[in-house]
Amino acid sequence: MIVLPLPWLEAAILFALAGALAVSRVRNLDRAWRWGVALTGLVFVCASAASLGFLLQTPETEFAEWNLQTLLFGRPYLGLDELNAPLLPAAALLHFLTALATARTRMRSFSLTWSLSAEAFHLAKFACKEPLVLVVLLTMGAVLPLMELINRGRPARVYALHMSLFVVLLWLGALLPNGTPAAIVLLAAVLIRCGVVPFHCWITDWFEQASLGIALLYVIPLSGVYAAIRLVLPIAPDWLLSGLGLLSLTTAFYAASMALVQRDLRRFFAYFFLSHASLVLVGLQLHTTVSLTGALSLWFAVLLSLGGFGLVLRAVESRFGWLSPRQHRGLYEHSPMLAVSFLLTGLASVGFPGTLGFVAADLLVEGAAGVHLFVGLAVIATATLNGIAILRVYLLLFTGARHTSSVSLNITPRERLVVLTLSALILGGGLFPQPGISSRERAAEAILEERKDHLVGKRGALAP
């Protein structure tokens, strides 16, 4: 079936870049917001069309003559495959929903220019299969948060130190000849980018220093995991992946434990996110079809569920300020819909039955236990702690006290639209998981096939 013979992917990236430029010149906040929402919406439509084109198997020859990459660079560097086809619209949707749900009190702190620029980089990164181009994109992507911190007048040293090390290692790994040393160095870079213990402090710091919306958009798409799949997984020997798994598992458990005892909402979210991101890495290192399918499904679930959870936290914060879950707040009475959304997205993140993450978590546990029962046990223990952490924070924020307020704090129509969209995806994906799981299984098989090819020496690791 041939549909949509247009270069949608390039259009999405170009719209995001042009939009960032256009929005940066608009001084009126309301107008800038309207432009921003329209442009992120347009990018989402283009990204969805690109993904749909791939899923419906539109031959590339159908739009070869339109291909800007061929015109500009002689050959395409960006493209879609089983792995990235669903990730692109998901990342674009997250950007669109974040812009849409931005409250008036947040418009000044949430930079739509930044968001659109970051979106362009995310789309380009996820569409990129060429290792060296990916390294360039990851490097450029790491600079954007630094600009955000400097613009906001926040301390940037923690972020800068970690990302400098990341970039140095990334380039070193990219320039080294293929082999185990390159894999080790690239793995170290990925570990820093993913915030694996002991290189995780930049994530909590980033969440504390940046605007929450921007903080979410930078980390939730899990660019580090993408780098791990494209750069490390094909060339890393098994023992190195085992090391990655051990560190990731430790991080997942440690971060879940830290999330459980947090007294600061943003730090709670940072650790909660970190735990999930590390679980995805655990699935990668096991490199079996089941575990990899679980990890890729969990990645997708994290993008939507944890992204939605972050947006709900942002909505809570926009009403009640920077909250510290040290004492009960009793906010349910004023924002019941936010409370329900908090619970739904939070439980979906921990893989509650009937939600998007359930089958992903089940697959991951199955894959982990298949390798070693204790790995499965550690994954289950992590999920248990995360589940307790979610309800703890829910009960602290929304129950246990009577909150008085003189203004209406209920959900706005735009926020409701965001919540309903995410709920539909979370519950729809949870009740009918087969299409998503099949797609992730195909992606997992393709990744494992590629790894097999690399390891038998058919192709060079970083050669374009």
Add this chain to the structure above:
Amino acid sequence: MSDLRLAMSWLGGLVIAAPLALVLFFGFASLLDRRLSESAITKAIRAAIGIGLLACLGVLALMLISGKRHVVVVLGRWVETEDFHVTVKFVFDRLSVPFALLSFVLTGTIASFAERYMHREAGYNRFFVLYAVFLLGMIVASLSGTIETLFLGWELVGLSSALLVAFYQERLGPARNGLWIWSVYRVSDAALLLAAVVLHHMTGRGDFHRLLGEAAWPEGQASATGTEAFVVGLLLLIAAAGKSGLIPFCGWLPRAMEGPTPSSAVFYGALSVHLGAFLLLRVSPLIACSPALGAVLVVLGLATAGLAFLIGRVQTDIKAILSFASLSQVGVIVAEIGLGFRYLALVHLLGHACLRTLQFIRAPSLLHDYHGLENALGKHLTHAPPPFLRWADPATLARIYRFAFERAYLDSFLLTRFVLPFVRVFRRCDDLERAWTGWLQGNRSGVEDESKTPSLGMEEVT
């Protein structure tokens, strides 16, 4: 005969579909912020429970007519990959049908009671949403034919229980107790999930019949070795202990009484508290493979029964007394399962659930009942200590009283040995991390910059 099977499949599907439709109806109304009237909620609840109950009775009638004692309704493969699949399968047999019928009857009765009890309560809508989730969880768990489906129902029951305990959300106590219960349930869920994984590895699938044999319950012969049966059974026992409040988890039971009386009645008097025992009954062929596991069940069950009896004697709140009385009987039921008396345990479970539900819903008018009794007798009711404690001297009695009053120190044991050390260790890690980040940021003291101005919320802005 094939028509009969088809009819059973349809009716079986309807048993599940009715509570599922109820949850979807309430859930979507809540998500769309459409506040349902009390009468609409009542009608929906009655319709769903009525349809589900009739369908379940229909399956029972067809089973009796056809002579079949094991009807499997497969709704299809929910997830299927090359190496992994989850089948949505429900089993109607001598164990699941009575338990499902019990669930429908008791939830229907209590829903009818709650319509009046919760009338004009601020959280009327919320109560029934969670109630519907609970009903779905119970039905799915009781009819599940695979451990994954059981897990789904198990989790739904756990979530609705914890949230209903925290129902009166303007008060601190319910919120704290809700978290405690949820934590215990999560441990129980983890054990069940691990059991599911081990089961997958043993049999290649999560279907009960692979593990417990093809024959109808309770005649199945488990295919596991003694060691396998002991490991899986022990994990399932931990899951059951968490859900049913067996030792060492029995401290959550009085905490659960913070919820509204109707939910306490149906959750902790009747259904939820028996779910652990139901699970053990379901896997009873497996328990039969391991005498050691059976012995553990008997010891744990009797110890729980004895302890619950003692603790129940010193409670001053009627709901707590009833909950420990429930637990005492659940302990006996578990011991019966360990001894292999499966039918006895099932009948005990069904009868006890009905009796306790009645006692719970009579609890709010207990004083009135006592006055009636005393008026009829013409004297005060006496409260004598149990016969076996009459020999004890006052000091021993005081020690026993203290032991029972502190609930055998189990809560404080879990708190001081597990929860507090855990919190202390990770809070210390948190402090160290903050110091490290502060040092990286250039603060000489190594402490993170506290002067950062948190963003203001809508309330502060306005």
